Amino acid sequence: MAILALRPPSTEITLATTSPDTFVGLHRIFCVGRNYAEHAREMGHDPNAEPPFFFSKPITAAVPSVATLPFPVATENLHHEAELCVLIKTSGANIDAADALDHVWGYSTGNDLTRRDVQAQAKKKRRPWDMSKGFDQSAIFGAVAPVSEVGHLEGARIRCDVDGVTTQSADLSDMIWPVADVIAFLSTLVTLHPGDLIMTGTPAGVGPIKRGQTCRVQIDGLEDAAVTYAP
């Protein structure tokens, strides 16, 4: 068998961990839509009407925290979405919620950057979300902390600020579907594998980041996920 090297072999996408010089390979990025009731309401939906749904981003969208980036093309309404991210360590399909947390390697902070104007057009025209969610550099991640270090973050707060002004603030327990349920439900749709990362949805308060601004996502016990845009 011959494999044509259409990309250089050194292009594996990795995420930093809290251990110096230690990285984890990224396999896929899944994202949960509307997993906090107040955010579902602010986007014009009834949080009790339907279970959460999933979309994905290409792993090439991943950027480590404390990046300074050019402002994304093709949007004039870039939104932040502060999210808890879950990194899977073992494969599974139809995972029982009671066993789901055994599949978790660790957690990180994340920012599910969104071209809200492009997404609004997609919703209106009933088109896919890919170009509003999966564009270049659309996912900022803090270092991944193993469960052995941080546990499962019970009671932790999640916050987001833009240039130091708080925009989002919630408790992880405000999630409609907790992490175990998200893993169980997603694993009925796809077989999960090591290196899969799940962005678990964002609380209320999503809003714009403008050129020259810095956006910081914080979760108690984890390293921040920060991004600064060029003027």
Ligand code: MN
């Ligand atoms: Mn999101």
